[in-house]
Amino acid sequence: MGAIHKQSSGVNSPSWSYPTVPLSDYSTAASAGITKQVLTGIAEGAADFIVRYFTIPPGGKSAFDQHRHQHGVVITHGTGRVLLGEQWHDLSAGDAVFIDTDEIHQLEATGAAPLGFICVIPRWAEGDSCAASVK
Amino acid sequence: MGAIHKQSSGVNSPSWSYPTVPLSDYSTAASAGITKQVLTGIAEGAADFIVRYFTIPPGGKSAFDQHRHQHGVVITHGTGRVLLGEQWHDLSAGDAVFIDTDEIHQLEATGAAPLGFICVIPRWAEGDSCAASVK
Numbered sequence: 030m031g032a033i034h035k036q037s038s039g040v041n042s043p044s045w046s047y048p049t050v051p052l053s054d055y056s057t058a059a060s061a062g063i064t065k066q067v068l069t070g071i072a073e074g075a076a077d078f079i080v081r082y083f084t085i086p087p088g089g090k091s092a093f094d095q096h097r098h099q100h101g102v103v104i105t106h107g108t109g110r111v112l113l114g115e116q117w118h119d120l121s122a123g124d125a126v127f128i129d130t131d132e133i134h135q136l137e138a139t140g141a142a143p144l145g146f147i148c149v150i151p152r153w154a155e156g157d158s159c160a161a162s163v164k
Numbered sequence: 165m166g167a168i169h170k171q172s173s174g175v176n177s178p179s180w181s182y183p184t185v186p187l188s189d190y191s192t193a194a195s196a197g198i199t200k201q202v203l204t205g206i207a208e209g210a211a212d213f214i215v216r217y218f219t220i221p222p223g224g225k226s227a228f229d230q231h232r233h234q235h236g237v238v239i240t241h242g243t244g245r246v247l248l249g250e251q252w253h254d255l256s257a258g259d260a261v262f263i264d265t266d267e268i269h270q271l272e273a274t275g276a277a278p279l280g281f282i283c284v285i286p287r288w289a290e291g292d293s294c295a296a297s298v299k
Contacts, residue, residue: 036258
């Protein structure tokens with residue numbers, strides 16, 4: 030059965046809010062204030078992939094990470110940059126990032142507003158220890 | 165190896181543009197002008213899931229559809245509604261929709277601007293005949 034999670038912030042809000050989705054603290058050794066919300070996941074019956082929404086506060090960064098699963102990321106808010114291997118790439122709203130298996134990666138919010146993004150992982154990676162940081 | 169597709173439209177543009185991603189016409193019997201772009205897919209090496217970006221022009225609607233794969237949808241632009249089974253639900257930016265296996269579904273752009281959205285499907289469904297419409 031399908032499910033809908035309504036976003037409750039205004040269209041020009043610097044990030045999205047989901048009253049019907051639990052918010053997890055995904056702070057890392059590098060940064061406090063990182064949030065994660067699972068938009069379509071195990072609770073909804075997801076069989077193949079999990080769609081999450083993250084925010085990283087200004088100046089914050091996700092863990093310096095490497096995983097055996099891939100990620101599909103689409104930036105929704107703010108500006109930032111992503112480390113892929115040894116190279117940093119600037120990011121803004123709409124930019125899409127494919128993070129490959131075992132690729133070193135880190136996301137950083139470089140602007141005055143939070144960096145918000147959709148991040149998709151395979152269903153098999155959810156609950157895996159390597160899915161426990163922002164990636 | 166990772167990949168980045170930069171979005172080239174301004175932050176307040178009514179939809180996103182990706183110069184490095186081929187644009188497919190996904191018009192249906194119901195509507196012309198529907199576009200699809202694969203942001204992280206087979207070309208990037210996706211193993212488990214495919215992230216696509218669609219736009220439906222004002223007044224347009226996707227095919228009345230039913231598939232054996234699930235979808236994870238996040239609205240990025242505009243306003244619209246989605247049919248899940250027999251019930252229509254209003255949508256605006258940030259809203260997340262989980263479409264379950266075999267669930268009847270259709271998306272409609274109800275505002276003056278295009279309806280833009282991210283739509284994720286499993287890798288195994290890409291190239292399947294049932295992945296050939298917007299869903």
